[in-house]
Amino acid sequence: MGDEVKLAFDLLAFISVMVLIVLGLGIIASMMGIFNFAHGEFVLLGAYTVYLFESSGWSAWAGILAAPVVLAIVGLVLERLVIRRFYAAPIVAMLGTYAIGLMIRETIRALLGGQYKSINEPLSGAFTVFGLNFSVWRTVIVLTTILVIAGTWLFLSRTSTGLQVRGALENPNLARACGISTGKLYAATFAFGAALAGLAGALIVPLYQLSADIGTRFLVQAFLSVMLGGVGTFEGPVLGAAAVGGMAAGLPWIVIPVLADPLVFVIALAIVKFRPQGFITQGRI
């Protein structure tokens, strides 16, 4: 029994990591129709912010709080300067954001001197419940993910700004005719998506190691999650990330580990084949 609980917790923790990373990507893809290939580098920038704070003597907590703010600003600037020119051409947007990501990644690689850096968890160790050990930091990640999902969902479904965002997504022309500035909304949405990526990077970096490729490792799986869950909804990518994360962590139980990663793709693509719209096609918030 204890082992099953522990396994469930480990799965939940990794799913939370995936969901955190996918959330920002999904929101930008769903609300703006842009597949942001620089998303992995936004995650990297969030992680790098924590590293900068820690190495200049501040606490890692300050870095974790600062990361979403820094990324919101980065996102806002990028949207105003570059991304807004891409709305009419989604394919060009992919290439454009890929180029941005490449620049960020290689700049950080140079700044890190190509090295891997360790960042300790602000809360390390484990706590014990019913004789079972649970990692404190993974628990923090699970709880934060739940809070972020709930907060984002409430924001999009219960506030008037959220209504405007959804309106701009459904029918940009009509939204503009109603006096909604879609330009501003898109900028804000992109900044919000970037901020989520920053938060994800800041939270996960103590589990892994800071290197220029920390975001790329998750990027392809994140895209798979969005595809699996369905573009155009909020819940879709979250469910997709849960499915992909659960498979990535669970499959090594059944097959040899080097086969697990490809198998995640095979299964996900098979699902997409039969449900091209993704898990969620109806009931958009």
Place this chain on the structure above:
Amino acid sequence: MTDKRFRDDLSRQGLGRRRLMGAGALGAAGWIAGGGGWLLAPKGAYAADAIKMGIATDITGAIAPSGNADWQVAQFTVEQINKGGGVLGRPIELYLEDTASDPKIAVGNVRKLIQERKVDVVLGGITSAMRQAIKDPIVNRGRTLYIYPQLYEGQECTKHLYCTGPTPAQQCDKLIPYLIKTVGKKRFAMPSANYVWPQLLNKYARKVIEANGGEVVFEEYYPLDQAEYSATIGKIRDGKVDCVFNTVIPPGLQPFFKQLYESGFQKRGGALACVYFDENLLNYLPAEEMDGLYSCLDYFQSVADPFSKQLQADYAKRFPDTKYLFTAGSAATGMYRGIKLYEVAVKATNGDLKREVVSAAYDKAKIDQGPGGGAEMVPAHMHCKMNMYIAQCKVDAGKPRYDIIGKSDMVDPKEC
């Protein structure tokens, strides 16, 4: 060389050169115009022509930290030899080419050492992929002696290619019986990165484990950047594993060690062994995750014999505050050994530098002193006997260190 030519070369090779300059370890060497590369010319006057020694190592790229440590140790060792009057009165000139952690780039650069610099011997290469890529241009087409300094998976038996780092036999033959007989562990897990070194090391380690009455519960290979190990942790728990023999390497290493530690494996009395762990790894992972880890290498900085201590002190004086340490894991000790054995070999040939002649002498070469002790080539086996140390990582007030818990004299490499 005129200033004009130098400037022309600068502009032609500017980018690569500037990147090299950033590497820092190159400070003392001068850049050779016309073809690139670096030269550390001996100072002072010598009776005869210089011996040309080529170093091909990874100054840039993913494993640059190890490559720079190798280059610094090469400079350090050669400077010591030259200060002592050189080899039979002849100084050693060092030529460096960057292998850039990339076999494709390396082959071209190594060819420069052979064809343009006409070096008498090449030392270097860290990964097995690199050794495989550069051994042919050096040994076969280049007809030059090649010395490979890194600990590795064994089975390299090319003629005129000598290996001066530890082999699986040297790393396992003492450590594994110690884990089974003294520490009392029986059930082993072998989580591994999916490439040739873990595969061949595990193959050997499994034999030693089974010969000593232990059992391998599972042997598994992961993609190098795997981020999630809960299935592995589960198998360790379910299989009642009491010793993890790890060959997972960065970047997969950190998430694996963290999850293993969080699962309480060490708290339950489990032992963790990892034979590539040297001083470079000490600041790489949180101290508590490494507490109690067993490693087995040809040298640790806590080895207390006077010669090793003096060597470390001199190295620290030569490269103050360097981040590139003189350690066993990054091939630096093998580099020292390789150069000193070459010195002995050249003395034995009375200064004849012809490959076949030096190679025959190298095959029987022996040095009495070095980091961790002397070394002795096993004739016709291309590898050398050396002292091996079992060490355990201990943490004091958050600071990790290695305590030597066992020494074996002149362990046989059992290769070729």
